[in-house]
Amino acid sequence: xxxERLLGELIDAFSTLPGIGQKSAERLAxxxxxxxxxxxxxxxxxxxxxxxxxxxxxxxxxxxxxxxxTICSDESRERNRICVIEQPKDLRAIEESxxxxxxxxxxxxxxxPLEERGSExxxxxxxxxxxxxxxVEEVILATNPDFEGDGTALLVTESLAETGVHVTRLARxxxxxxxxxxxxxxxxxxxxxxxxxxxxxxxxx
Amino acid sequence: xxxERLLGELIDAFSTLPGIGQKSAERLAxxxxxxxxxxxxxxxxxxxxxxxxxxxxxxxxxxxxxxxxTICSDESRERNRICVIEQPKDLRAIEESxxxxxxxxxxxxxxxPLEERGSExxxxxxxxxxxxxxxVEEVILATNPDFEGDGTALLVTESLAETGVHVTRLARxxxxxxxxxxxxxxxxxxxxxxxxxxxxxxxxx
Numbered sequence: 453x454x455x456e457r458l459l460g461e462l463i464d465a466f467s468t469l470p471g472i473g474q475k476s477a478e479r480l481a482x483x484x485x486x487x488x489x490x491x492x493x494x495x496x497x498x499x500x501x502x503x504x505x506x507x508x509x510x511x512x513x514x515x516x517x518x519x520x521x522t523i524c525s526d527e528s529r530e531r532n533r534i535c536v537i538e539q540p541k542d543l544r545a546i547e548e549s550x551x552x553x554x555x556x557x558x559x560x561x562x563x564x565p566l567e568e569r570g571s572e573x574x575x576x577x578x579x580x581x582x583x584x585x586x587x588v589e590e591v592i593l594a595t596n597p598d599f600e601g602d603g604t605a606l607l608v609t610e611s612l613a614e615t616g617v618h619v620t621r622l623a624r625x626x627x628x629x630x631x632x633x634x635x636x637x638x639x640x641x642x643x644x645x646x647x648x649x650x651x652x653x654x655x656x657x
Numbered sequence: 658x659x660x661e662r663l664l665g666e667l668i669d670a671f672s673t674l675p676g677i678g679q680k681s682a683e684r685l686a687x688x689x690x691x692x693x694x695x696x697x698x699x700x701x702x703x704x705x706x707x708x709x710x711x712x713x714x715x716x717x718x719x720x721x722x723x724x725x726x727t728i729c730s731d732e733s734r735e736r737n738r739i740c741v742i743e744q745p746k747d748l749r750a751i752e753e754s755x756x757x758x759x760x761x762x763x764x765x766x767x768x769x770p771l772e773e774r775g776s777e778x779x780x781x782x783x784x785x786x787x788x789x790x791x792x793v794e795e796v797i798l799a800t801n802p803d804f805e806g807d808g809t810a811l812l813v814t815e816s817l818a819e820t821g822v823h824v825t826r827l828a829r830x831x832x833x834x835x836x837x838x839x840x841x842x843x844x845x846x847x848x849x850x851x852x853x854x855x856x857x858x859x860x861x862x
Contacts, residue, residue: 456749458711458722462703468696470688471681481707482746483675485720489708491673496701498667502686503694506663515690517663541687544661 459485511582513558513575515540523556530554532589534582536608538596546594554592557582559604576611583615593621664690716787718763718780720745728761735759737794739787741813743801751799759797762787764809781816788820798826 459481466477484492508514509521512534516522523529533554537543546552557579560572583591591612595601609619624642626635635643664686671682689697713719714726717739721727728734738759742748751757762784765777788796796817800806814824829847831840840848 456720458703458706459720462707465700465703468700469685471684476676478746479676480674482744484704484707485711485745492704492708495670495673496704498663498670499689499697499701501663502667502689503697506690515661515664539687540690541683544683 508558511578512556513578514543514556531587533592534579534588534590535592535594536579537594538601538604542594542596554590557591559595559608576608579608580611580615583612583617588617590618590620593619595621597622597624713763716783717761718783719748719761736792738797739784739793739795740797740799741784742799743806743809747799747801759795762796764800764813781813784813785816785820788817788822793822795823795825798824800826802827802829 462481462484463474463477466472466480467474472480505517506515507517507519509516509524510519511524512521514521514523518525530553533552534557535546535552535554536557536559537546538558538560540558543556543558546556557575559575559579579591582588591608593605593608595604595608605621612619623646624639625646626632626639626643632640667686667689668679668682671677671685672679674682677685710722711720712722712724714721714729715724716729717726719726719728723730735758738757739762740751740757740759741762741764742751743763743765745763748761748763751761762780764780764784784796787793796813798810798813800809800813810826817824828851829844830851831837831844831848837845
């Protein structure tokens with residue numbers, strides 16, 4: 453089609469992205485065609501900077517613009533707890549929950565500048581080293597509640613055995629807002645096994 | 658969040674795109690973080706080329722890499738018919754239908770290098786000029802079958818009156834594959850008013 457080779461290349465590029473099918477890719481490409489050049493360049497520049505200007509924090513392995521990330525260098529955070537997560541996305545989710553004030557350690561934050569295999573092993577060694585510090589009292593395992601995540605949790609626990617640090621993991625049970633009739637066997641098993649005594653306000657007086 | 662200023666900027670950039678909400682934008686940004694740099698650069702390069710290397714065909718105003726687009730310069734096309742469309746997307750749809758072999762004229766192909774107002778007027782003047790050619794026998798109006806499209810069609814017809822060219826417009830009626838019970842009043846009105854005699858194979862012998 454006339455002039456559509458370049459547009460076709462853009463459509464192809466967009467459709468490699470997750471959740472973008474052929475139709476969405478076409479809509480996006482025609483949108484780029486119509487948008488002001490400056491806005492389009494903001495997108496390309498944002499992509500380039502994410503690829504070129506981000507690296508890993510040398511302490512926690514999270515993505516960072518500096519050698520030490522803003523969480524690790526934040527003196528107001530609780531420095532006696534390290535929460536172990538699989539990827540930077542998980543850190544974001546936990547931070548947004550506002551339920552945790554300690555430090556983090558990212559296991560598999562593989563992103564392109566450091567895509568070499570074995571980065572997980574490197575990160576694990578680093579975690580062991582950090583856990584040896586007298587400052588650290590607890591390592592919280594926050595890997596995904598699935599087969600792979602549980603395997604990772606086991607591996608991390610074994611590696612930390614020698615350090616004597618207290619290892620905990622996130623609670624399992626019914627997700628708030630869910631409905632029991634739709635929960636699968638594993639969830640219900642976790643919920644039953646992990647049940648706790650139910651205290652009313654009166655009991656606590 | 659640590660290192661997330663750049664990622665946040667990318668999320669913001671993605672969420673300006675149509676059909677990309679906050680959650681999709683986050684998923685895309687983390688995908689870019691993980692993908693090989695070379696793939697990410699393919700996307701930015703495709704965007705840049707669409708903004709920098711595309712222009713309008715000086716004849717039909719469709720997007721083109723050259724001064725004259727591949728359709729206008731294709732000698733095998735029927736040069737006695739011009740199909741008038743609102744935007745390049747519409748050209749793509751008609752071409753994909755395989756039902757038309759003539760030339761096109763794009764009215765409002767506004768994209769950034771030429772975003773100045775009045776480009777529609779410029780394009781209309783061009784259409785009048787093209788229609789004056791002895792070669793052109795028919796101008797087919799293929800604006801959208803809605804209020805705005807009908808208005809545009811009227812405007813184009815008025816402009817072409819002086820040229821004496823035969824002006825037609827695309828048929829209105831029931832969309833093949835649809836169900837009469839779901840058709841609105843306008844569609845049914847068009848279908849009734851535009852009814853044609855029903856010929857069986859026998860009749861045609």
